[in-house]
Amino acid sequence: MPYEGDRMTDRSAPDLSSRSPTGGGRPNLSAATVPLPPGEVLLSSAPLEDGRLGPYPTVWLGA
Template sequence: ARAATLLMLALPGSAYLYQGEELGLPEVADLPTEVLQDPIWEQTGHVRKGRDGCRVPLPWTTEGPSYGFGAGGAWLPQPPDFAAYAVQAQDGVAGSTLELYRTALRLRRKLLDGEALTWSDDVPAGVLRFDRSDGWRCVANLSGTAVDLPAGEVLLSSAPLEDGRLGPDTTVWLGL
Protein backbone atom coordinates (compact mmCIF):
# COMPACT_ATOMS: atom_id res chain seq x y z
CA ALA A 1 0.00 0.00 0.00
CA ARG A 2 2.86 2.39 0.79
CA ALA A 3 4.48 1.70 -2.59
CA ALA A 4 1.17 2.17 -4.39
CA THR A 5 0.64 5.48 -2.60
CA LEU A 6 4.00 6.87 -3.69
CA LEU A 7 3.38 5.68 -7.25
CA MET A 8 -0.05 7.36 -7.33
CA LEU A 9 1.26 10.60 -5.81
CA ALA A 10 4.06 10.74 -8.40
CA LEU A 11 1.57 10.82 -11.24
CA PRO A 12 0.19 14.11 -12.56
CA GLY A 13 -3.28 15.28 -11.68
CA SER A 14 -5.32 15.42 -8.51
CA ALA A 15 -4.88 12.92 -5.72
CA TYR A 16 -7.59 11.81 -3.31
CA LEU A 17 -6.83 10.34 0.10
CA TYR A 18 -9.45 8.52 2.13
CA GLN A 19 -10.00 9.09 5.85
CA GLY A 20 -7.46 7.08 7.82
CA GLU A 21 -5.32 6.19 4.82
CA GLU A 22 -2.56 8.48 6.10
CA LEU A 23 -2.47 6.45 9.33
CA GLY A 24 -2.52 3.05 7.62
CA LEU A 25 -5.87 2.25 9.27
CA PRO A 26 -7.48 -1.01 8.24
CA GLU A 27 -11.22 -1.28 7.71
CA VAL A 28 -12.99 -2.61 10.80
CA ALA A 29 -14.61 -5.66 9.25
CA ASP A 30 -16.02 -7.21 12.41
CA LEU A 31 -18.33 -4.51 13.78
CA PRO A 32 -21.21 -6.04 15.73
CA THR A 33 -24.50 -5.83 13.84
CA GLU A 34 -26.15 -3.93 16.70
CA VAL A 35 -23.87 -0.89 16.12
CA LEU A 36 -24.23 -0.67 12.32
CA GLN A 37 -25.72 2.65 11.21
CA ASP A 38 -25.17 2.98 7.47
CA PRO A 39 -28.48 3.57 5.65
CA ILE A 40 -27.69 0.65 3.30
CA TRP A 41 -27.90 -1.65 6.35
CA GLU A 42 -31.47 -0.53 7.00
CA GLN A 43 -32.53 -0.23 3.34
CA THR A 44 -31.48 -3.80 2.55
CA GLY A 45 -33.19 -5.32 5.59
CA HIS A 46 -29.85 -5.90 7.35
CA VAL A 47 -28.34 -7.80 4.43
CA ARG A 48 -25.66 -5.37 3.16
CA LYS A 49 -23.39 -3.97 5.84
CA GLY A 50 -22.59 -0.72 4.08
CA ARG A 51 -19.67 1.60 4.81
CA ASP A 52 -19.55 1.55 8.61
CA GLY A 53 -16.32 -0.47 8.71
CA CYS A 54 -14.44 2.39 7.02
CA ARG A 55 -16.27 5.12 8.95
CA VAL A 56 -14.93 4.22 12.39
CA PRO A 57 -13.55 7.46 13.90
CA LEU A 58 -9.85 8.20 13.52
CA PRO A 59 -7.63 7.58 16.55
CA TRP A 60 -5.84 10.77 17.58
CA THR A 61 -4.37 9.61 20.89
CA THR A 62 -3.28 6.22 22.17
CA GLU A 63 -5.69 6.29 25.13
CA GLY A 64 -9.19 7.35 26.06
CA PRO A 65 -12.73 6.18 25.36
CA SER A 66 -12.53 7.29 21.72
CA TYR A 67 -8.74 7.55 21.26
CA GLY A 68 -9.00 11.33 21.37
CA PHE A 69 -11.88 11.71 18.92
CA GLY A 70 -14.09 13.18 21.62
CA ALA A 71 -14.82 13.19 25.35
CA GLY A 72 -17.16 10.21 25.22
CA GLY A 73 -17.08 6.98 23.29
CA ALA A 74 -17.08 6.99 19.50
CA TRP A 75 -20.34 6.50 17.54
CA LEU A 76 -18.82 3.33 16.11
CA PRO A 77 -16.55 1.19 18.30
CA GLN A 78 -12.81 1.44 17.65
CA PRO A 79 -10.87 -1.79 18.09
CA PRO A 80 -8.11 -1.86 20.74
CA ASP A 81 -5.39 -2.12 18.08
CA PHE A 82 -6.36 1.37 16.80
CA ALA A 83 -4.08 2.81 19.51
CA ALA A 84 -1.02 1.71 17.51
CA TYR A 85 -2.32 3.63 14.46
CA ALA A 86 -3.09 6.85 16.38
CA VAL A 87 -1.64 10.15 15.27
CA GLN A 88 0.02 10.41 18.70
CA ALA A 89 1.77 7.05 18.14
CA GLN A 90 3.04 7.98 14.65
CA ASP A 91 3.73 11.73 14.91
CA GLY A 92 7.43 12.37 14.34
CA VAL A 93 8.26 8.65 14.13
CA ALA A 94 10.58 7.99 11.20
CA GLY A 95 9.19 5.29 8.93
CA SER A 96 5.61 5.61 10.19
CA THR A 97 2.82 5.74 7.65
CA LEU A 98 1.79 9.21 8.83
CA GLU A 99 5.29 10.60 8.31
CA LEU A 100 5.53 8.92 4.88
CA TYR A 101 2.32 10.69 3.81
CA ARG A 102 3.41 14.03 5.29
CA THR A 103 6.77 13.86 3.50
CA ALA A 104 5.23 12.68 0.23
CA LEU A 105 2.63 15.43 0.18
CA ARG A 106 5.18 18.10 1.08
CA LEU A 107 7.56 16.89 -1.66
CA ARG A 108 4.72 16.54 -4.16
CA ARG A 109 3.75 20.20 -3.73
CA LYS A 110 7.38 21.20 -4.18
CA LEU A 111 8.17 18.86 -7.09
CA LEU A 112 5.06 18.93 -9.25
CA ASP A 113 5.65 21.82 -11.62
CA GLY A 114 5.05 20.01 -14.90
CA GLU A 115 2.72 17.33 -16.14
CA ALA A 116 4.86 15.55 -18.74
CA LEU A 117 6.11 12.02 -18.07
CA THR A 118 8.71 10.01 -19.94
CA TRP A 119 8.28 6.28 -19.40
CA SER A 120 11.37 4.05 -19.46
CA ASP A 121 11.27 0.80 -21.41
CA ASP A 122 14.75 -0.36 -20.38
CA VAL A 123 13.72 -1.67 -16.95
CA PRO A 124 13.56 -5.19 -15.52
CA ALA A 125 10.27 -7.08 -15.66
CA GLY A 126 7.89 -5.93 -12.96
CA VAL A 127 9.44 -2.45 -12.65
CA LEU A 128 7.79 0.83 -13.63
CA ARG A 129 9.97 3.88 -14.12
CA PHE A 130 9.17 7.34 -15.36
CA ASP A 131 10.93 10.67 -15.37
CA ARG A 132 8.98 13.82 -14.72
CA SER A 133 9.59 16.95 -16.75
CA ASP A 134 10.06 18.82 -13.48
CA GLY A 135 13.33 17.02 -12.71
CA TRP A 136 12.63 13.89 -10.71
CA ARG A 137 12.01 10.20 -11.25
CA CYS A 138 9.67 7.57 -9.83
CA VAL A 139 10.67 3.89 -9.76
CA ALA A 140 8.23 1.24 -8.53
CA ASN A 141 9.41 -2.34 -8.07
CA LEU A 142 6.35 -4.55 -8.38
CA SER A 143 8.44 -7.69 -8.81
CA GLY A 144 9.47 -10.22 -6.19
CA THR A 145 13.20 -9.44 -6.28
CA ALA A 146 15.36 -6.43 -5.47
CA VAL A 147 16.57 -4.35 -8.43
CA ASP A 148 19.34 -1.82 -8.94
CA LEU A 149 18.37 1.82 -8.62
CA PRO A 150 19.03 4.19 -11.48
CA ALA A 151 21.10 7.28 -10.82
CA GLY A 152 19.63 10.03 -8.67
CA GLU A 153 19.33 11.28 -5.12
CA VAL A 154 16.80 9.33 -3.05
CA LEU A 155 14.12 11.81 -2.02
CA LEU A 156 11.65 9.34 -0.52
CA SER A 157 11.18 5.58 -0.38
CA SER A 158 8.13 3.57 0.67
CA ALA A 159 10.42 1.06 2.45
CA PRO A 160 14.09 0.94 3.39
CA LEU A 161 16.46 0.19 0.53
CA GLU A 162 18.19 -3.19 0.56
CA ASP A 163 21.94 -2.49 0.35
CA GLY A 164 21.23 0.41 -2.00
CA ARG A 165 18.80 -1.63 -4.09
CA LEU A 166 15.05 -1.24 -4.48
CA GLY A 167 13.31 -4.13 -2.74
CA PRO A 168 10.13 -5.87 -3.85
CA ASP A 169 6.88 -3.90 -3.50
CA THR A 170 8.75 -0.64 -2.99
CA THR A 171 8.56 2.73 -4.72
CA VAL A 172 11.22 5.42 -4.62
CA TRP A 173 11.33 9.04 -5.74
CA LEU A 174 14.71 10.20 -7.06
CA GLY A 175 15.95 13.69 -7.73
CA LEU A 176 17.77 13.98 -11.04
Protein backbone atom coordinates in the same frame (compact mmCIF):
# COMPACT_ATOMS: atom_id res chain seq x y z
CA MET B 1 1.81 9.68 -18.68
CA PRO B 2 0.94 11.67 -15.60
CA TYR B 3 2.66 14.98 -16.45
CA GLU B 4 3.56 16.71 -19.69
CA GLY B 5 7.22 16.07 -20.43
CA ASP B 6 7.46 12.90 -18.34
CA ARG B 7 8.14 9.60 -19.96
CA MET B 8 7.61 6.01 -18.92
CA THR B 9 10.36 3.55 -19.69
CA ASP B 10 10.07 -0.20 -20.01
CA ARG B 11 13.60 -1.55 -20.21
CA SER B 12 12.40 -5.15 -20.49
CA ALA B 13 12.72 -5.38 -16.73
CA PRO B 14 10.15 -6.03 -13.99
CA ASP B 15 10.33 -2.41 -12.84
CA LEU B 16 9.18 0.81 -14.49
CA SER B 17 10.46 4.34 -14.21
CA SER B 18 9.04 7.79 -14.79
CA ARG B 19 11.49 10.68 -15.16
CA SER B 20 11.12 14.42 -15.57
CA PRO B 21 13.71 17.22 -15.54
CA THR B 22 13.31 17.48 -11.75
CA GLY B 23 13.40 13.77 -10.89
CA GLY B 24 11.15 10.75 -11.08
CA GLY B 25 9.65 7.70 -9.48
CA ARG B 26 10.53 4.06 -9.80
CA PRO B 27 8.15 1.37 -8.60
CA ASN B 28 9.46 -2.18 -8.41
CA LEU B 29 6.56 -4.33 -9.60
CA SER B 30 8.32 -7.65 -9.09
CA ALA B 31 9.26 -10.01 -6.29
CA ALA B 32 12.96 -9.44 -7.08
CA THR B 33 15.34 -6.84 -5.62
CA VAL B 34 16.58 -4.38 -8.29
CA PRO B 35 19.45 -1.84 -8.35
CA LEU B 36 18.63 1.83 -7.84
CA PRO B 37 19.18 4.16 -10.78
CA PRO B 38 21.47 7.18 -10.36
CA GLY B 39 20.03 10.12 -8.43
CA GLU B 40 19.41 11.36 -4.92
CA VAL B 41 16.79 9.33 -3.04
CA LEU B 42 14.10 11.77 -1.91
CA LEU B 43 11.56 9.27 -0.57
CA SER B 44 11.16 5.52 -0.40
CA SER B 45 8.05 3.57 0.54
CA ALA B 46 10.25 0.90 2.19
CA PRO B 47 13.79 0.66 3.55
CA LEU B 48 16.52 0.34 0.91
CA GLU B 49 18.87 -2.64 1.00
CA ASP B 50 22.50 -1.76 0.10
CA GLY B 51 21.51 0.59 -2.72
CA ARG B 52 18.85 -1.76 -4.01
CA LEU B 53 15.07 -1.53 -4.10
CA GLY B 54 13.33 -4.51 -2.54
CA PRO B 55 10.21 -6.24 -3.87
CA TYR B 56 7.13 -4.08 -4.56
CA PRO B 57 7.98 -0.60 -3.10
CA THR B 58 8.51 2.70 -4.91
CA VAL B 59 11.40 5.15 -4.68
CA TRP B 60 11.34 8.82 -5.75
CA LEU B 61 14.60 10.31 -7.02
CA GLY B 62 15.87 13.84 -7.54
CA ALA B 63 17.49 14.78 -10.83
